[in-house]
Amino acid sequence: MITNPKKGISAFISDCARWSLSGGRGYKIYLLALLAVMGAGLFSYVKQFQEGLIITGMSDIVSWGLYISNFTFFVGVAAAAVMLIVPAYILKDKDLHEVVIIGECVAVGALIMCLMFITMDMGGPLKVWHMIPGIGLFNWPSSILTWDVLVLNGYLALNSLVPLYILYCNYHDREPVGWKYKPFVFLSILWAVSIHMTTAFLYQGLPARPFWNNPLLGPRFLASAFAAGPAVIMMVLIAIKQWSKYPVDIQIFFKIKRIIVVSAVINLLMLFSEIFKEFYTFTHHSLSAQYLFFGLDGHTSLVPWIWTAIGLNILGTLLFAFDPTKCNPRYLMVAAISLFTGIWIEKGFGLIIPGFIPSPMGEVVDYTPTANEILITLGVLATGVLVVTLLIKPALVILIKFKEAKT
Amino acid sequence: MKKIFLRSGLFFLVLGTVLLASQALMASGGSVMDRIHAAEEPVDTMGIESAHHLPVKTVLAQESYQGGTFRVLARKDSIMRFRCSVCHTDKKVLVSDGALFTHGDIVINHGRGNDRLACIACHDEKNRDFLSDAEGKQIDFDHSYQLCGQCHFRQKRDWLGGAHGKREAYWAGERVVRNCTSCHSPHSPAFETKMPATYSLPLDK
Amino acid sequence: MDSSAKKEDEMKPTDILEKKSTRRSFMKNLSIAAAAGSAGLVTGGCVSLGKSEEMGLKWEEYFKKNYRLMTQEEKDETVARLVRLAKIQNDADIQISNQEPRENVLYGYAFNISRCKGYMDCVEACVQENNLDRKSKTQYIRLFEMDSGQLDPTSGDGKYFHEVPVEGKFYMGVQCFHCENAPCIKACPTKATWREPDGIVVVDYDWCIGCRYCLAACPYWGRRFNWGQPEVPKEEMNTKQHYLGNRMRMKGVMEKCTFCVQRTRQGKLPACAEACPTGSRVFGNLLDPNSEIRYVLKNKKVFRFKEELGTDPKFWYFID
Numbered sequence: 001m002i003t004n005p006k007k008g009i010s011a012f013i014s015d016c017a018r019w020s021l022s023g024g025r026g027y028k029i030y031l032l033a034l035l036a037v038m039g040a041g042l043f044s045y046v047k048q049f050q051e052g053l054i055i056t057g058m059s060d061i062v063s064w065g066l067y068i069s070n071f072t073f074f075v076g077v078a079a080a081a082v083m084l085i086v087p088a089y090i091l092k093d094k095d096l097h098e099v100v101i102i103g104e105c106v107a108v109g110a111l112i113m114c115l116m117f118i119t120m121d122m123g124g125p126l127k128v129w130h131m132i133p134g135i136g137l138f139n140w141p142s143s144i145l146t147w148d149v150l151v152l153n154g155y156l157a158l159n160s161l162v163p164l165y166i167l168y169c170n171y172h173d174r175e176p177v178g179w180k181y182k183p184f185v186f187l188s189i190l191w192a193v194s195i196h197m198t199t200a201f202l203y204q205g206l207p208a209r210p211f212w213n214n215p216l217l218g219p220r221f222l223a224s225a226f227a228a229g230p231a232v233i234m235m236v237l238i239a240i241k242q243w244s245k246y247p248v249d250i251q252i253f254f255k256i257k258r259i260i261v262v263s264a265v266i267n268l269l270m271l272f273s274e275i276f277k278e279f280y281t282f283t284h285h286s287l288s289a290q291y292l293f294f295g296l297d298g299h300t301s302l303v304p305w306i307w308t309a310i311g312l313n314i315l316g317t318l319l320f321a322f323d324p325t326k327c328n329p330r331y332l333m334v335a336a337i338s339l340f341t342g343i344w345i346e347k348g349f350g351l352i353i354p355g356f357i358p359s360p361m362g363e364v365v366d367y368t369p370t371a372n373e374i375l376i377t378l379g380v381l382a383t384g385v386l387v388v389t390l391l392i393k394p395a396l397v398i399l400i401k402f403k404e405a406k407t
Numbered sequence: 408m409k410k411i412f413l414r415s416g417l418f419f420l421v422l423g424t425v426l427l428a429s430q431a432l433m434a435s436g437g438s439v440m441d442r443i444h445a446a447e448e449p450v451d452t453m454g455i456e457s458a459h460h461l462p463v464k465t466v467l468a469q470e471s472y473q474g475g476t477f478r479v480l481a482r483k484d485s486i487m488r489f490r491c492s493v494c495h496t497d498k499k500v501l502v503s504d505g506a507l508f509t510h511g512d513i514v515i516n517h518g519r520g521n522d523r524l525a526c527i528a529c530h531d532e533k534n535r536d537f538l539s540d541a542e543g544k545q546i547d548f549d550h551s552y553q554l555c556g557q558c559h560f561r562q563k564r565d566w567l568g569g570a571h572g573k574r575e576a577y578w579a580g581e582r583v584v585r586n587c588t589s590c591h592s593p594h595s596p597a598f599e600t601k602m603p604a605t606y607s608l609p610l611d612k
Numbered sequence: 613m614d615s616s617a618k619k620e621d622e623m624k625p626t627d628i629l630e631k632k633s634t635r636r637s638f639m640k641n642l643s644i645a646a647a648a649g650s651a652g653l654v655t656g657g658c659v660s661l662g663k664s665e666e667m668g669l670k671w672e673e674y675f676k677k678n679y680r681l682m683t684q685e686e687k688d689e690t691v692a693r694l695v696r697l698a699k700i701q702n703d704a705d706i707q708i709s710n711q712e713p714r715e716n717v718l719y720g721y722a723f724n725i726s727r728c729k730g731y732m733d734c735v736e737a738c739v740q741e742n743n744l745d746r747k748s749k750t751q752y753i754r755l756f757e758m759d760s761g762q763l764d765p766t767s768g769d770g771k772y773f774h775e776v777p778v779e780g781k782f783y784m785g786v787q788c789f790h791c792e793n794a795p796c797i798k799a800c801p802t803k804a805t806w807r808e809p810d811g812i813v814v815v816d817y818d819w820c821i822g823c824r825y826c827l828a829a830c831p832y833w834g835r836r837f838n839w840g841q842p843e844v845p846k847e848e849m850n851t852k853q854h855y856l857g858n859r860m861r862m863k864g865v866m867e868k869c870t871f872c873v874q875r876t877r878q879g880k881l882p883a884c885a886e887a888c889p890t891g892s893r894v895f896g897n898l899l900d901p902n903s904e905i906r907y908v909l910k911n912k913k914v915f916r917f918k919e920e921l922g923t924d925p926k927f928w929y930f931i932d
Contacts, residue, residue, distance in 0.1 A: 052864055053839050053863075060827070063828060122821055122822050123822015123865055137678050137819075139801050142429070145801040209828065284766075360832055361754065361833045362764075362765070362768075363770060438793075438924050442718065442898070443906070455879035458879025458880065475902070568904070570907060570911065571891060573888065576880060576881060577881060578885075579880075590889065590890070607773065
């Protein structure tokens with residue numbers, strides 16, 4: 001590829017923009033498809049903006065739905081970048097160091113989705129300045145939601161600035177200076193744990209909802225995130241291996257696979273522990289779990305979903321644990337998709353919606369997302385995928401060029 | 408590397424402590440029961456001007472409430488053919504006026520089973536402008552609680568205190584409560600069954 | 613109604629709008645001009661005076677502070693703007709009070725479960741008094757028909773509609789309990805909901821961003837969200853409103869029972885307590901040892917719903 005002869009920030013930006021958009025016909029179609037989905041989402045959002053959240057399937061009983069479910073899940077995906085950062089920077093693993101930047105790009109995409117989902121879910125998005133400290137009122141430290149705002153934005157900053165610095169250096173054929181970014185890498189490790197724990201505390205701290213008011217929620221969030229997140233990263237890596245020139249070593253897949261297996265097994269163990277607690281002595285507080293797993297008062301809308309999720313969870317874990325193909329990308333793709341989907345269902349609406357059912361007054365209603373709601377969700381997902389793509393494309397170009405220059 | 412983990416652990420510990428301490432601080436305001444028990448001085452709400460001027464007629468009750476006076480809604484104004492002594496004289500009555508004069512519209516459903524109360528169980532036999540209690544003491548219609556309280560002494564005790572019956576319009580200002588007969592028909596005191604005033608909330612949007 | 617109530621209540625919108633300092637009026641004119649300009653772009657230059665005034669008022673409303681941070685002057689100004697906006701938009705003549713809490717008053721509520729007959733007059737009165745959305749049929753109060761042998765409303769039937777009372781059943785009302793240690797207040801990220809000194813938990817509708825975290829945090833389901841634009845027919849609207857109480861809400865904000873702040877701060881009973889035909893609802897000042905509510909707490913066996921959650925609600929149930 002042609003590099004701008006001039007160097008500096010403007011050259012860096014223009015080159016990155018060019019590289020991120022250049023590609024074959026397939027790539028163009030892929031981008032257009034994403035834009036189309038985003039357009040549909042935007043159209044639905046305009047409608048929601050005008051008419052209010054009444055166009056969603058949410059009600060006063062199930063007051064959070066698809067948006068917050070996806071938000072919760074993608075916080076996990078964002079946090080999972082740490083599973084590459086720890087081995088790469090702390091354990092000095094050479095293989096994973098090659099791809100750590102991809103993990104960070106995925107994290108940025110996931111965080112942007114999170115922030116968008118939160119915005120979509122707000123009744124007064126124009127009033128969001130009420131939350132900005134200084135001009136608004138920030139209920140910190142009392143409200144866990146304010147903690148979440150802080151940690152999400154902080155993590156977004158860390159995860160975009162560190163790779164940006166590294167790429168910027170590499171773009172100028174320099175090695176990044178360790179002391180300039182390493183402290184932030186270590187900070188981001190702590191921060192990754194904190195974003196997911198804080199998001200768990202958002203739910204865990206509510207005695208009003210016994211389904212969430214459970215000390216295992218935070219740790220289980222982490223375990224499932226460290227399984228689902230690397231699964232996403234693995235899918236991205238397989239795609240990169242398939243469609244780009246960037247070398248992805250088989251060792252990388254092997255190592256990520258090992259991370260996934262350990263996390264997924266811990267996740268399943270904790271899931272079992274929760275199920276045991278809910279059903280061995282069935283209490284008043286187990287009603288939500290009963291609604292989720294078996295249905296309550298004839299309302300069974302989540303039952304097929306959760307059993308599919310558990311099935312996919314176990315299947316994915318087994319596929320990763322016993323890999324007869326020795327890291328065949330296709331095999332891994334199937335395993336990653338099944339685990340990802342399983343955790344997405346289980347930790348997304350499998351976690352959020354039963355928390356509201358039955359209501360604190362004992363009522364059971366079903367929640368079904370409307371077409372508009374689904375379109376908006378898809379639009380946000382497409383935006384996330386687009387962001388990840390547009391970040392990874394130039395990053396890979398810069399990394400390849402830097403490697404070539406070194407050798 | 409170990410240092411970093413040590414420090415990070417410490418950082419989280421401090422963070423957690425700060426969070427918990429701040430929460431504990433906020434919760435340490437003491438329960439509302441402590442505040443209630445600590446409040447022993449009567450509060451004068453007579454200054455709330457908007458809580459004066461009831462549009463209905465009241466009379467000073469002949470009982471005391473927490474050592475002070477209170478008012479009850481007047482009854483006599485709402486009795487259509489008061490004063491009773493206008494009709495209840497020794498004059499003879501024409502048969503044609505009988506339906507009007509015999510209170511045929513009144514059904515007594517007061518008292519358990521076959522022990523329905525008779526009219527003169529409450530109304531004074533001699534002076535129809537008054538009620539009379541079991542000892543024959545005349546009781547004004549406006550102060551019927553004195554009569555009802557003979558049997559319903561528990562309800563009367565609660566009513567005097569404020570756990571039975573209700574205040575009229577204002578929580579503040581002079582205490583004005585409803586009379587027994589404001590809510591209960593004296594002849595058929597139980598509440599009737601009826602359809603609710605409205606539907607309850609539809610839960611699925 | 614009595615004239616004294618009006619005296620405390622009434623705002624003179626025009627006075628306040630005119631009484632502003634020069635700097636503020638300059639700002640206002642500027643913002644009206646800006647708003648008019650932008651409106652002009654949309655409508656092609658032909659803007660009626662009313663429209664531009666509306667835009668200007670809305671513009672100023674958008675940038676106003678949280679109610680608790682406003683000075684008395686600012687409170688009066690926003691009230692004047694809201695009254696004017698209601699006139700422009702709906703041709704409605706409303707009064708909005710910003711009456712402060714009274715000193716030495718802490719409101720409390722007691723509910724007699726052996727007296728309530730389930731007539732639901734309270735619910736109806738609440739809907740009328742508080743301008744609750746007729747379109748989505750919002751209700752703050754819920755009544756549960758309960759089987760004997762149970763005391764937990766979650767086991768009751770909250771959807772009954774038949775002749776009441778039914779033999780062998782009893783009725784239990786639930787609404788916002790105005791907790792002293794309210795989880796909703798703790799949850800709100802913008803301090804848009806708080807407990808007033810007289811114990812009433814209120815929402816600043818204009819400050820609420822609609823995240824619904826408070827709804828998730830409330831163990832009593834005491835909060836309602838405006839999923840769409842709430843609607844109240846003009847002829848049914850209660851025009852005696854309070855900034856923190858029954859003024860018209862907008863879409864995308866939370867609302868809740870305010871113990872009828874517009875009434876109670878004037879010494880009146882909440883609409884539910886006044887409407888109750890059975891005297892099951894006792895309301896009063898918890899700090900006054902001579903109040904009825906204190907009599908109930910002292911002389912009756914009372915309990916609070918889900919007390920184990922540490923919310924410290926100011927709503928007690930009692931039995932004759």
